[in-house]
Amino acid sequence: MTEGTAEGQTASDDLLLEQQLCFALTVASRSVVGAYKPVLDRLGLTHPQYLVMLCLWESSPRSVREISDALAQEPATISPLLRRLETAGLLSRRRAAGNERALDVRLTAAGTALRQQATAVPGIMMDRLGLTREQVSQLHASMMDLIAATKSPPGTAAEEAPQR
Secondary structure: OOOEOOOOOEHHHHHOHHHOHHHHHHHHHHHHHHHHHHHHHOOOOOHHHHHHHHHHHHOOOEEHHHHHHHOOOOHHHHHHHHHHHHHOOOEEEEEEOOEEEEEEEEEOHHHHHHHHHHOOHHHHHHHHHOOOHHHHHHHHHHHHHHHHHHHOOOOOOOOOOOOO
8 A cells, every 4th residue: 555645646656757857847848948949040049049148148258168157068068059159140259368278258249239139038938938927937946946956965865766
């Protein structure tokens, strides 16, 4: 016999695909990024490129390392995005003064101008997803809490799958 939860589920229900947090997050992420696609197509950006541009619209110039840290991505993942954005004329990459190993990434005039068009994206996405600004804020806070929880030190609960 299994012990029931508050919602009347049993421990055996915990292995149902529909109960998996990882599954819900994966599908939600794919779905939301997919909803961004037609909106970002109008700007000539992919979703990963949009994230880089958001980073640079906040602060430019930035090093590749600063961008990769802000986006929680490896520099090797960011570098091809930067090359494509440079080819599109939205940013420039130059060796940092005093550090030949580092690249400064800065917006071009075209990259700066694109920000004005991009200001419409959050509102369009809230409308497309049927969410209010408050709901988006709550979802964002929950996701940031979840991200932080994955980075915190291990607790005392059993955290690994049982060994066979």
